[in-house]
Amino acid sequence: MADLKITWLGHAAFLLEAEKKLLIDPFISGNPKAPCTPEDLDPDIIAVTHGHRDHLGDTIAIGARTGCRVISIHEVANYIKSKGVFAEGMNKGGTIEVEGVTLTMTQALHSSSIDASGFSFDGGSPAGFVINIGGCSIYHAGDTGVFGDMQLIGELYEPKIAFLPIGSRFTMGIKEAVKAVELIEPHIVVPMHYNTFDVIKQDPEEFRKAVESKVDTKVIIMEPGESIEI
Numbered sequence: 001m002a003d004l005k006i007t008w009l010g011h012a013a014f015l016l017e018a019e020k021k022l023l024i025d026p027f028i029s030g031n032p033k034a035p036c037t038p039e040d041l042d043p044d045i046i047a048v049t050h051g052h053r054d055h056l057g058d059t060i061a062i063g064a065r066t067g068c069r070v071i072s073i074h075e076v077a078n079y080i081k082s083k084g085v086f087a088e089g090m091n092k093g094g095t096i097e098v099e100g101v102t103l104t105m106t107q108a109l110h111s112s113s114i115d116a117s118g119f120s121f122d123g124g125s126p127a128g129f130v131i132n133i134g135g136c137s138i139y140h141a142g143d144t145g146v147f148g149d150m151q152l153i154g155e156l157y158e159p160k161i162a163f164l165p166i167g168s169r170f171t172m173g174i175k176e177a178v179k180a181v182e183l184i185e186p187h188i189v190v191p192m193h194y195n196t197f198d199v200i201k202q203d204p205e206e207f208r209k210a211v212e213s214k215v216d217t218k219v220i221i222m223e224p225g226e227s228i229e230i
Helices: 059-066 074-082 149-159 176-182 204-212
Strands: 006-009 014-017 021-024 045-047 069-073 087-090 095-097 101-105 127-133 136-140 161-165 188-192 228-229
Touching: 006 188, 021 069, 021 127, 059 074, 069 074, 069 095, 074 087, 087 095, 087 188, 136 149, 149 176, 161 176, 176 204, 188 204
Parallel strands: 021 045, 045 069, 069 087, 136 161, 161 188
Antiparallel strands: 006 014, 006 228, 014 021, 095 101, 101 127, 127 136
């Protein structure tokens, strides 16, 4: 396995660095927890789970500046391309390889309007990704509730690491996310999409205790800007 560096940028945004740099859901501007500015980021690839402002985020600005490749569901990719940024669309169940990094798009239970489009573009539907980078399989669930086929994601792709939302109201809360861990059976889980705003305030230590009381999965609670190496 190659070295892999994972940095949490707050909310659902992560930077994965191995042979390439992959940025997921770069909500930086307007994110009170963001540890950097959009100009600090120079990815090779951006993956966008859905069109909401707190996930599409600064994708277009970063893509225009760097010329990186943006991967998202077909309808969101069409919107990004309309802004003059290079984007490739895909859909659930499909896999795409970008410069040695593979991304498989999975189901997510949520909604997906493109907030910035004035509703002139269809946002398609929300998604998650299983990403293979640096020899490690990572499942970024996107914004989602728990669903039974998370077990199938675990069986098919065997993700070693899962990034799961725990904020409730707009996604899974702690109770549902614990069940998701039981279904996926990753080696490591990192909670996300919580405490950015008061309406998604949660205690990640409660999540840790609940997970570790049920399964062998290790819970890593990250602070925005913190990195771990795998």
